[in-house]
Amino acid sequence: MIQDIDFHQQHAKRLVESFKLVTGGDLINIPETPSLEPGSKSLAQQLFDASFVVVSHNGGSDPKLNYGNQVALDLWEMSWDDFIGTPSRQTAEVEYREDRAAMLEQARVKGYIDDYEGIRISSSGRRFKIESTIIWAVPAIGNDREGQAATFSKWRYLD
Secondary structure, three states, rough: OOOOOOHHHHHHHHHHHHHHHHHHHOOOOOOOOOOOOOOOOOOHHHHOOOOOEEEEEOOOOEEEEEEEEEHHHHOOOOHHHHHHHEEHHHHHHHHHHHHHHHHHHHHHOEEEHHHHEEEOOOOOOEEEEEEEHHHHHHOOOOOOEEEEEEOEEEEEEOO
């Protein structure tokens, strides 16, 4: 269950809207009229509980992770508190970071890419390949610089 509801609601909305803006697709299916039924999930909870990975990092020269849903936390074997604030470059092994940086620059210039594959590493050292990854620009808000987000539902462990 997510903790800081205000942050999560705002960030989930930002991720969903920016995904739609740059790709024309839906990150998650959102009913036009939100349900007020008891037990219905907020947008933030739907994104956090999604069956696919959603991650994002802020802007800057060394971007820091600022969001990961439950599937991402499980895949990288980290708690929310450990995940948030981690330099996003650390999600890849050193030898793959140059490739990763080039891909992020390509996504920044184009607005998004939808066919990225790469090797990542969990906090315990477990390596996995992500496939058919969509990376998109997340607009700046307030004093933040433009960030980026990624989503994927296909990965395979390499170890």
